[in-house]
Amino acid sequence: MAHAIPTTGTPAKTGASGRPPNALPDVFSERTHVVARWTLLVMAGLVYGYWAASISRRGGPVTGWNLLFGFMTALAFVVLYAVVRALAQRLPREGHAVLWGAFAGSAVGFLYSRSGVAMFTCVLVSLLVAAAVTGALFYRYYTCEDAEGHRIA
DSSP states (O other), X not given: OOOOOOOTTSOOOOOTTXXXXXXXXXXXXXHHHHHHHHHHHHHHHHHHHHHHHHHHHTTSOOOHHHHXXXXXXXXXXXXXXXXXXXXXXXXXXXXXXHHHHHHHHHHHHHHHHTTTOOHHHHHHHHHHHHHHHHHHHHHHHHHHBOTTSOBOO
């Protein structure tokens, strides 16, 4: 049995909601998705800040400066993540992958630098993580998007 595949210039079939008919139903409202997205982002920032603060105190007691450092690190992480997410949507897939790779490499490199290792080692680990994330996302975007950069359903 042959199935018709939409080609370039031929619009794909969509249901009444504007989504493909075989797509999973969206149970939650758009507002719920936005709240969940920001809640997960803040929680990830808090985990990142806690991780950075626990590395920098090196097993010693928790102090006010340590708490301040953790919360400021969490705030910086959340702000940078939000900026990267906003900018990445406007870039082509190559730039999108490079931007997320740079963010991931910088985040891991910062945490690794808090442990007191040599700066060369931090830079090397950071570049390796950035290259791995960029390569993985580059592959994902090229296999999950059409030639114009739209996600394939």
